[in-house]
Amino acid sequence: MPNMSPKKAEMPKQPAEIRKRNFLEVATGYTKEVAMEEAARCLNCKHRPCVSGCPVHIRIPDFIKEVAAGNFEQAYDVIHQSSSLPAVCGRVCPQESQCEARCVRGIKDEPVGIGRLERFVADRHNAQENPVVNKPVSNGRKVAVIGSGPSGLTCAGDLAKKGYDVTVFEALHLAGGVLVYGIPEFRLPKSIVQQEVDTLRALGVKIETNMVIGRVLSIDELLDEQGFEAVFIGTGAGLPRFMNIPGENFCGVYSANEFLTRTNLMKAYKENAATPIMHAKRVAVVGGGNVAMDAARSAMRLGADTVYIVYRRSEEELPARAEEIEHAKEEGVVFHMLSNPIEILGDENEFVTGMRIQKMALGEPDASGRRRPVPVEGSEELLDVDAVIMAIGTSPNPLIKSTTKGLETQRWGGIVADEHGATTREGVFAGGDAVSGAATVILAMGAGKTAAAAIDEYLSGKR
Amino acid sequence: MYEIINKQQLNPTVVLFDINAPHIAKKAEPGQFVILRADRDGERIPLTISGYDREKGSVRVICQIVGATTKRLGMLNAGDCLCDFVGPLGQPTKVDGLKKVCVVGGGVGCAIALPVAQKLKELGCEVHSIIGFRSKDLVILEEEFRSCSDKFFLMTDDGSAGDKGVVTAPLEQLIAGGEDYDMVFAIGPLIMMKFVVKTTKPHDVPTTVSMNPIMIDGTGMCGCCRLTVGGETKFACVDGPDFDGFLVDFDEAMKRGAMYREFERHAYEEACNLFRKEVE
Numbered sequence: 001m002p003n004m005s006p007k008k009a010e011m012p013k014q015p016a017e018i019r020k021r022n023f024l025e026v027a028t029g030y031t032k033e034v035a036m037e038e039a040a041r042c043l044n045c046k047h048r049p050c051v052s053g054c055p056v057h058i059r060i061p062d063f064i065k066e067v068a069a070g071n072f073e074q075a076y077d078v079i080h081q082s083s084s085l086p087a088v089c090g091r092v093c094p095q096e097s098q099c100e101a102r103c104v105r106g107i108k109d110e111p112v113g114i115g116r117l118e119r120f121v122a123d124r125h126n127a128q129e130n131p132v133v134n135k136p137v138s139n140g141r142k143v144a145v146i147g148s149g150p151s152g153l154t155c156a157g158d159l160a161k162k163g164y165d166v167t168v169f170e171a172l173h174l175a176g177g178v179l180v181y182g183i184p185e186f187r188l189p190k191s192i193v194q195q196e197v198d199t200l201r202a203l204g205v206k207i208e209t210n211m212v213i214g215r216v217l218s219i220d221e222l223l224d225e226q227g228f229e230a231v232f233i234g235t236g237a238g239l240p241r242f243m244n245i246p247g248e249n250f251c252g253v254y255s256a257n258e259f260l261t262r263t264n265l266m267k268a269y270k271e272n273a274a275t276p277i278m279h280a281k282r283v284a285v286v287g288g289g290n291v292a293m294d295a296a297r298s299a300m301r302l303g304a305d306t307v308y309i310v311y312r313r314s315e316e317e318l319p320a321r322a323e324e325i326e327h328a329k330e331e332g333v334v335f336h337m338l339s340n341p342i343e344i345l346g347d348e349n350e351f352v353t354g355m356r357i358q359k360m361a362l363g364e365p366d367a368s369g370r371r372r373p374v375p376v377e378g379s380e381e382l383l384d385v386d387a388v389i390m391a392i393g394t395s396p397n398p399l400i401k402s403t404t405k406g407l408e409t410q411r412w413g414g415i416v417a418d419e420h421g422a423t424t425r426e427g428v429f430a431g432g433d434a435v436s437g438a439a440t441v442i443l444a445m446g447a448g449k450t451a452a453a454a455i456d457e458y459l460s461g462k463r
Numbered sequence: 464m465y466e467i468i469n470k471q472q473l474n475p476t477v478v479l480f481d482i483n484a485p486h487i488a489k490k491a492e493p494g495q496f497v498i499l500r501a502d503r504d505g506e507r508i509p510l511t512i513s514g515y516d517r518e519k520g521s522v523r524v525i526c527q528i529v530g531a532t533t534k535r536l537g538m539l540n541a542g543d544c545l546c547d548f549v550g551p552l553g554q555p556t557k558v559d560g561l562k563k564v565c566v567v568g569g570g571v572g573c574a575i576a577l578p579v580a581q582k583l584k585e586l587g588c589e590v591h592s593i594i595g596f597r598s599k600d601l602v603i604l605e606e607e608f609r610s611c612s613d614k615f616f617l618m619t620d621d622g623s624a625g626d627k628g629v630v631t632a633p634l635e636q637l638i639a640g641g642e643d644y645d646m647v648f649a650i651g652p653l654i655m656m657k658f659v660v661k662t663t664k665p666h667d668v669p670t671t672v673s674m675n676p677i678m679i680d681g682t683g684m685c686g687c688c689r690l691t692v693g694g695e696t697k698f699a700c701v702d703g704p705d706f707d708g709f710l711v712d713f714d715e716a717m718k719r720g721a722m723y724r725e726f727e728r729h730a731y732e733e734a735c736n737l738f739r740k741e742v743e
Contacts, residue, residue, distance in 0.1 A: 171549070171680070171682050172680060173500060173507070173546070173547040173549070181680075181684075209547070210547050210548065210549040211486075211549075212549060212550070212552065212682055215490065215550070215551055215552060216486050216487060216490055216549075216550070216551070217486070238682070238683065238684040239683050239684065239686075240684070240685070240686040242686070242689075242696060244696070248696070249689060249690070249691060249696065249715055249719065250718075251718060251719060251721070251722040252722075254686075254687075255685060255686040255687075257684055257685050257686060258679065258685035258686055258687045261679055261680065261684070261685050262679065262685075265679075266506070266507070266679065267504075272733075273504075274504060274505050274506035274531065274532060274730070275506045275507075275679070276723040276726040276727070276730075278722075349718060349721070350715070350718040350719075351722075397682065397683050397684070397701075398683075398701075399682070399683070399701070
């Protein structure tokens with residue numbers, strides 16, 4: 001008999017007043033009992049709409065059935081067949097617009113807490129002393145993966161499970177891409193990313209850090225000299241955008257990438273960290289996506305008294321996940337909607353002292369279907385801040401494009417790839433933000449998965 | 464891990480390291496840089512490549528001990544390993560088609576200027592070099608510059624070695640005296656590069672400067688190294704580090720360079736205290 005409770009079992013969280021001053025994880029996770037209780041809310045319906053809502057097609061009702069029965073390792077096996085990063089997805093996927101959005105329980109009540117259950121299963125598996133990994137039999141064929149973010153790791157994992165000899169090349173000193181430099185510790189602890197990467201290593205995936213492909217080795221060299229038969233490009237969209245307004249190069253103006261990289265990858269939030277960061281008291285974050293929320297909440301945890309989100313449209317258009325917006329508000333972040341920065345002010349040493357913003361109103365819908373913000377004349381306002389973080393988007397890094405012959409890109413820099421991830425260059429596949437422009441972790445994973453299948457098909461045909 | 468295969472103390476605060484990194488040695492060109500981390504909890508710091516041996520597979524970096532991170536680096540010896548060493552990053556210095564150049568180096572910037580001078584000499588270019596230091600004790604690479612230069616000038620602030628004065632004095636004389644350079648390369652402290660440009664611009668002598676701002680990733684991701692060049696924002700790590708000196712906003716670059724000065728001073732003192740304790 002299913003558990004007919006209309007609400008999801010509540011996720012325990014650190015109280016807002018406490019968590020806004022520490023970098024520990026916000027949500028602390030289900031216990032075994034709560035997980036089994038929540039799993040019993042699944043109706044195990046025949047047409048399984050949740051599965052089609054998942055970009056990597058996890059057999060959701062099957063794993064939930066195992067959780068309900070207390071077979072947690074079996075549940076993990078079901079998830080792991082489709083996803084290489086379950087502990088990550090359980091935390092950062094926008095379930096509310098994917099699997100959970102299609103859950104039948106969600107028509108009348110709250111949907112089943114699929115994300116929370118996925119997280120529980122993955123964490124329980126990872127907490128074991130020596131989790132068992134079944135290493136596949138090698139087929140001896142080499143595939144290179146460029147970039148160790150969500151798309152690269154997923155592609156590598158899927159190919160390794162099929163027996164390919166996969167090497168992942170990472171430019172930074174640590175594997176994980178945006179999972180380690182971008183998403184903060186309080187939302188995704190780095191030890192969890194490390195465990196997922198270790199699982200891939202146990203599957204036989206080699207990870208070479210400090211390798212900037214396009215500089216130290218080109219894609220041509222990987223294919224022609226290093227013996228790789230196919231290459232997957234998962235280099236993401238790493239180049240930060242700025243607004244080109246006066247004062248943007250003053251001391252105290254950060255791109256979200258820089259602010260988050262200093263905090264997360266370089267651990268600047270820890271006392272005695274070697275990498276400095278400004279512990280500003282009054283911070284404005286420009287932008288309304290998940291990255292903006294991450295930056296705002298990190299600034300709060302670094303000791304700010306006042307943190308503003310400055311966004312040019314209204315709250316309804318905020319692209320961030322509802323949960324992130326809610327958490328940010330609980331933690332005291334102030335939302336300045338319909339506001340557009342026009343100038344950053346500084347002192348004689350060019351340290352930030354404030355930001356001038358113009359009020360906006362929503363006009364006619366633009367190409368994206370959202371109502372276009374238009375300036376309201378004579379409505380300027382001054383925000384008294386000592387740091388500004390620009391979180392207005394990123395574009396793909398041009399390095400691979402400029403060093404690879406025959407690889408076509410869009411005018412805005414994205415790599416041209418078909419629906420299977422095949423680029424205009426034979427044997428070279430691509431996916432994730434490098435193709436789509438900045439999107440989500442799970443969409444990148446979906447692209448990595450599709451490309452892995454296409455690479456397998458391509459190489460099987462080649463033999 | 465990347466082994467230090469040779470270390471030399473060039474002067475009291477400048478150290479030379481040859482690092483075993485065959486991949487990078489194979490591709491490195493003058494003007495490019497590496498990013499390194501000495502240890503696992505360390506900071507990522509950019510250092511411009513000051514030489515490479517493609518056969519031995521080693522890359523040479525010369526660094527000045529200015530802060531906590533370089534202080535730790537300076538304590539390492541041959542046989543020790545660096546945790547991370549990544550490169551070659553940035554655009555190589557453009558040397559094609561140059562017939563006659565003047566290379567101006569200041570302080571530890573001479574370490575970066577040297578491979579440029581050597582490469583140009585190798586390509587058959589006429590090379591004049593001017594190198595400047597605060598005093599005799601700080602002079603580095605004098606012989607190396609002499610042997611690749613058709614004309615050579617050594618300057619010190621106090622006159623304790625070479626001639627007394629700043630590097631722009633002989634540069635002004637050479638240009639005014641009719642030396643028609645295709646390019647002047649200026650590599651050193653921001654203030655020196657700014658004044659080299661002030662010297663060359665009235666004579667309309669093209670000038671390349673090498674910018675060395677604060678960086679984290681070095682691949683274009685963080686935007687920390689941005690500077691204004693000809694009114695546009697450029698990233699030193701991917702668009703540079705070489706730029707047209709006439710277009711660089713040096714005043715802004717100097718202010719940005721001071722952003723973490725207080726933190727750095729504090730960290731340096733802490734590092735010194737730590738080492739003092741270790742010695743006791």
